[in-house]
Amino acid sequence: MRRLPTVALLAALLIVPGCAAQTAPASPAPAPPGTAATSGTGMNGLDVVFLATLAAHTEQTLEMVRLSRDRVTDPKLRTLVAAIEVTETDELATMRGWLTDAGPAAAEAARRHDHGHHGTAAEDMARLRAAPDGEVDRVLLDLLAPHQDAAADLARAHQTVGADPHVRDFAGRVERSRTAEVSLMAGLAPGRRA
Numbered sequence: 001m002r003r004l005p006t007v008a009l010l011a012a013l014l015i016v017p018g019c020a021a022q023t024a025p026a027s028p029a030p031a032p033p034g035t036a037a038t039s040g041t042g043m044n045g046l047d048v049v050f051l052a053t054l055a056a057h058t059e060q061t062l063e064m065v066r067l068s069r070d071r072v073t074d075p076k077l078r079t080l081v082a083a084i085e086v087t088e089t090d091e092l093a094t095m096r097g098w099l100t101d102a103g104p105a106a107a108e109a110a111r112r113h114d115h116g117h118h119g120t121a122a123e124d125m126a127r128l129r130a131a132p133d134g135e136v137d138r139v140l141l142d143l144l145a146p147h148q149d150a151a152a153d154l155a156r157a158h159q160t161v162g163a164d165p166h167v168r169d170f171a172g173r174v175e176r177s178r179t180a181e182v183s184l185m186a187g188l189a190p191g192r193r194a
Helices: 006-015 045-068 075-102 105-110 122-132 133-158 166-189
Strands: none
Touching: 006 105, 006 166, 045 075, 045 105, 045 133, 045 166, 075 105, 075 133, 122 133, 133 166
């Protein structure tokens, strides 16, 4: 999987049919867990596109985790996979809730969103499924590191274009989380272990 430059990623998001044109009502998005919501804020079309795109991306991440969690042999990678599963399951619920609360147009945009234009290809998932037990760690690292790096890029880009402060804050947390995960995975890559 090749990493898309941030500008190309944003351009791709803007041309996804119907997504960028959808503007959510001016009602506030719910705050992420542990933060207080403020009234008078609302999502714009780019917030909706970001959340729909990241939700689809997160679903793929969770699929990778489920395909590999019981087959990973490196204890550090096993711990990272477990942390990713917990964190991203919670984040996915938050994103789906925000999209539902944003109204029918946002929910429809999320439902229609085709993640096939970006993210991990079906062939990569098949590669992970078919990996022999001794190769699962390497294949997972090969696929998951660039996948999480793409999520960090998406979140980084959204922080400058989103309207809703809660969604921008969420994007910042996603960027930091995925960047840290990629850094950890780099240290776990074959030939780089201590």
